[in-house]
Structure formats: C-alpha cells, structure tokens
Amino acid sequence: MENRLSRPNLTPETLQTVPIERAETIPSAWYTDPAFHAWDNESIFSHHWQCAGHVSRVSRAGDYFLIDVAGNPLIVVRGKDEQVRAFYNVCRHRGGPLEVEESGCVKALQCKYHGWTYWLDGMLRGVPEFDYVQLFDRKDYGLIPVKLETWEGLIFVNLSENPAPLNDFVAGISERIAPIRLADKKFYRKVEYQIRCNWKVYVDNYLEGYHLPYVHPELNKLLDYRNYVTETFPWYSLQYSPFAGGDNLYRAEKGEAFYYFIFPNIMLNILPGRLQTNLVLPLAQDKTLVIFEYYYDDVTSPQALQIIAEDIDYSDRVQQEDIEICERVQMGLNSPAYDRGRFSVLREQGVYHFQSLLKEAYWKGISDSPKGQVGFPMGAGRIAD
Ligand code: FES
Ligand SMILES: [Fe+2]
Known part of the structure; x- marks a missing residue:
C-alpha cells in the first residue's frame, strides 16, 4: 500500500492531540486535499477492521x-x-x-x-x-x-x-445494549447515498448532537436533548438518549436509543427492535458513499412492515437534512475563509475523540513506513494535560 507520491504534507504540530478545552479541529486540507484520499486508504482503511x-x-x-x-x-x-x-x-x-x-x-x-x-x-x-x-x-x-x-x-x-483482534475494538458494546441482541436481527433493506463531501465531514456530523436543534428540528422534539450524552471508549463512542416520546412508532415506545460509532467508519443505530448500520466509504476526496442497512426483529408481519416503512421513510428525511448540511460544510472547508476551528466541550466530545484517533492513525502511518518522515519522532503524538 506504500504510495509515497500520494503522501500529503503532515506536520507534527497538526498531529498532536491536546485536551479538548484547548484543542483545534483538524485542518481543512485534511478534508479537501486530494492527496488525503490515498493517504486515508493507506493509513486508515488498510489497517482497521x-x-x-x-x-x-x-x-x-x-x-x-x-x-x-x-x-x-x-x-x-x-x-x-x-x-x-x-x-x-x-x-x-x-x-x-x-x-x-x-x-x-x-x-x-x-x-x-x-x-x-x-x-x-x-x-x-x-x-x-x-x-x-x-x-x-x-x-x-x-x-x-x-x-x-x-x-x-x-x-x-x-x-x-x-491486526489486533476485532473484539479489542468492540469490547463492551454487547453487554451495554443487553438484552438487545444484534445477531438476532433480520436483514430487511439496503439504501445507498452518494454525498458530495469528504468522508470525515459525514463522520464529524454524525458524532455530535450539537446540530440537532438547527438541522433536525423535528427529530430534536423526539429526543431529550438535555439528557443526550456522549461517552467515549478506546475505539468507539456512544451517543445515548432516552426518548421524549413522539409520533414515530419506533421512537414512541418507551426505550433508549444507542448511536455507536466504531472507528473509522461504521455506525450502529440501535432502537428497540431495530438495528441500522451506516457504512461510510470514501470514493474521492469530495465524494462519499454511505450505505444504510436496516435490520429488524420482525420483517414479515403486516404490522411490522408498516412500522418499518415509516422508520425507513423517517430516517431518509433526517439523512437528507444531514446530506444538505454536509455538502455545504464541504464548500465552506474549500473556501479560504476557514482552516481550523474549536470544539464545544459539552457537545463535541465525539468529534474530538474521532479526530484524535485519526491523528494517531496518521502518526502511526508515518512511523510505520520504512523511514518514517523527517521531523517526526516515533510514537504517539498525544500531549498529556
Ligand atoms: S488472470 Fe488468467 S486465469 Fe485468471
Ligand atoms: Fe444529523
């Protein structure tokens, strides 16, 4: 997978991780420079499950x-x-x-x-x-x-x-969602979306509820925004919310929603009776394929099929809202007006966590190459508090 010609210009400074309170977001070039497409394949997608x-x-x-x-x-x-x-x-x-x-x-x-x-x-x-x-x-x-x-x-x-065993990456998820068992769910449908943005724009967007009141006012009414929490683990993060009640049948029942992101590109959206996976695949620096797969406990009874149709329709509406904002963000990142921003400590721990893992993967990609890169000390780039 070595492709030296494609390696983008990465400096040790941009790969350092500092605490979220002081951290900046990753540089816009990481979303817009075509050299990062090959680099992401080499340093991330070739090394992770x-x-x-x-x-x-x-x-x-x-x-x-x-x-x-x-x-x-x-x-x-x-x-x-x-x-x-x-x-x-x-x-x-x-x-x-x-x-x-x-x-x-x-x-x-x-x-x-x-x-x-x-x-x-x-x-x-x-x-x-x-x-x-x-x-x-x-x-x-x-x-x-x-x-x-x-x-x-x-x-x-x-x-x-x-590779390290897959279980190292997903440890604790099954226990946390019990008695829900993902393995029991039955496949129902696959839906694909092509989006004109970098894959990291889509992942960043998934990882915070900060945008809910502005981008998804309808969904925001169903979730209890104040009790919406993000927890981070070594290789995944969890956004978790109790329902506030609402008109969607899945969400109207009392229950919990688990939104897992497993680094680098898979999301598991778990509601009672339902699993939706989102796989985020980079096609080019500014083009991403997102594959939704829907799984349910019951995929045959007429009543279940009615609920499933509503669930898929509802998810599609939310997804269209996310697509629109992601494509506009990509345009913003392309402009000279933006390079790096800051994080909400309260609402963007998931984005910060993803970007920290990304930096570690880039750092490792450079350190693992035969000669490393001039100016890069070996080892992780994390700076302690
Ligand atoms: S490439 Fe010749 S048989 Fe496969
Ligand atoms: Fe969203």
Whole structure:
C-alpha cells in the first residue's frame, strides 16, 4: 500500500492531540486535499477492521459477495466446511477477477479471464492448458487470504497481516445494549447515498448532537436533548438518549436509543427492535458513499412492515437534512475563509475523540513506513494535560 507520491504534507504540530478545552479541529486540507484520499486508504482503511456485511448474505456453502476495501477488490465466501473466508478477488495468473457479479452461489471460484479455478477455501484447483510449464506448483498459487472475523452477525475484514483482534475494538458494546441482541436481527433493506463531501465531514456530523436543534428540528422534539450524552471508549463512542416520546412508532415506545460509532467508519443505530448500520466509504476526496442497512426483529408481519416503512421513510428525511448540511460544510472547508476551528466541550466530545484517533492513525502511518518522515519522532503524538 506504500504510495509515497500520494503522501500529503503532515506536520507534527497538526498531529498532536491536546485536551479538548484547548484543542483545534483538524485542518481543512485534511478534508479537501486530494492527496488525503490515498493517504486515508493507506493509513486508515488498510489497517482497521472494515464491516463487510451481514452473515446472512453467505448462509449456504458457496454463497459469496464482493466488496471493495481501500480500493481493493475482495470476495467473502462460505466454504464447504461452513467457514466464512475473505480473499482478494484477484487471480494469481494475471490479476483477473474471479467473480464479477455482486453476489451469488458457486461451487468453485473461476477466473473470468482464462478460467483458472479455485476451491472455496482458496486453493488453486484447475489450470487449463498449462502443460510444459516448469517449476509450477499449484500449492503456491492459492488465493491471497484476508483476515476475517464476525461479531454480532456482522462480518469484518482487515487488510493488515496481524491486526489486533476485532473484539479489542468492540469490547463492551454487547453487554451495554443487553438484552438487545444484534445477531438476532433480520436483514430487511439496503439504501445507498452518494454525498458530495469528504468522508470525515459525514463522520464529524454524525458524532455530535450539537446540530440537532438547527438541522433536525423535528427529530430534536423526539429526543431529550438535555439528557443526550456522549461517552467515549478506546475505539468507539456512544451517543445515548432516552426518548421524549413522539409520533414515530419506533421512537414512541418507551426505550433508549444507542448511536455507536466504531472507528473509522461504521455506525450502529440501535432502537428497540431495530438495528441500522451506516457504512461510510470514501470514493474521492469530495465524494462519499454511505450505505444504510436496516435490520429488524420482525420483517414479515403486516404490522411490522408498516412500522418499518415509516422508520425507513423517517430516517431518509433526517439523512437528507444531514446530506444538505454536509455538502455545504464541504464548500465552506474549500473556501479560504476557514482552516481550523474549536470544539464545544459539552457537545463535541465525539468529534474530538474521532479526530484524535485519526491523528494517531496518521502518526502511526508515518512511523510505520520504512523511514518514517523527517521531523517526526516515533510514537504517539498525544500531549498529556
Ligand atoms: S488472470 Fe485468471 S486465469 Fe488468467
Ligand atoms: Fe444529523
């Protein structure tokens, strides 16, 4: 993933983290400079667990689906031994694609270029017309595997060779939301949004309720803004709110809403009976794909379907409000009028937490490269109180 040409200009000063009371927001160039697109893929998306999808998408042996992680084509497939694996969707012959349809069910993986075939566990099976080739052992040409773990019914992949266990990143979430069990929810629908902003603009916006009264006046009436709290953990943050009551059926019931953000780009929006995941994928410096997936306890009864339709419609209205403000913020960040701002200590702990993790990841990305970068001491850039 090394791409020195794409490395943006990062100074030790901008990578330091100081307490929120004195901290500045990250520089506008981090949202607008095209060099950061490749850098984010290299330093962040290639090193952190990425949510690939729900296990129900590969429920039978041979079921597969394709995903793109940090610009890399991957395939997730369930083997005959029931194990779910991930590989680069890249043939070892000359780089052709094994599968090209987004999902399906196959007995083996066959390259669409010259027909090499692989078993579902990645071993090379058949090589047409390869007589006379010397010093060639099929065992050496299996698919390149990618680390995969599942948690609460969600499949995560990681391009690193030796990533920390997924559980290090999500520890405590299942216990906190109990008796809700995410793994029991059933997939209902996927909705995609393309937004003209940097992915960090979308994440920042998700991480604070500060904008609720101004951007979402309707939603604000349903949530108890005074009791809206943000808690931060090593790799995730939680925004939590009891309901104030309202006209949406999910939110009208007594209950709690949990809004989790797991670094760097997955959100879990949990209401009683419902899980909505938001996956935030950078397409370019100023273009982001956000994938919403909806899961519910009940996806068949007529009464449930009515509530689901309202829930999806309501979420879409809120999302349109967020899209509009995010696209305008991107324009503001592009202007010479803005470089760095400040944080509300009361309302923007989640944004501060995300930006601190981002700085640590950038710092690590520089330190891990063979020569580091001139002027950067090794180690984290955190300044204590
Ligand atoms: S590239 Fe796959 S068979 Fe040639
Ligand atoms: Fe919002």
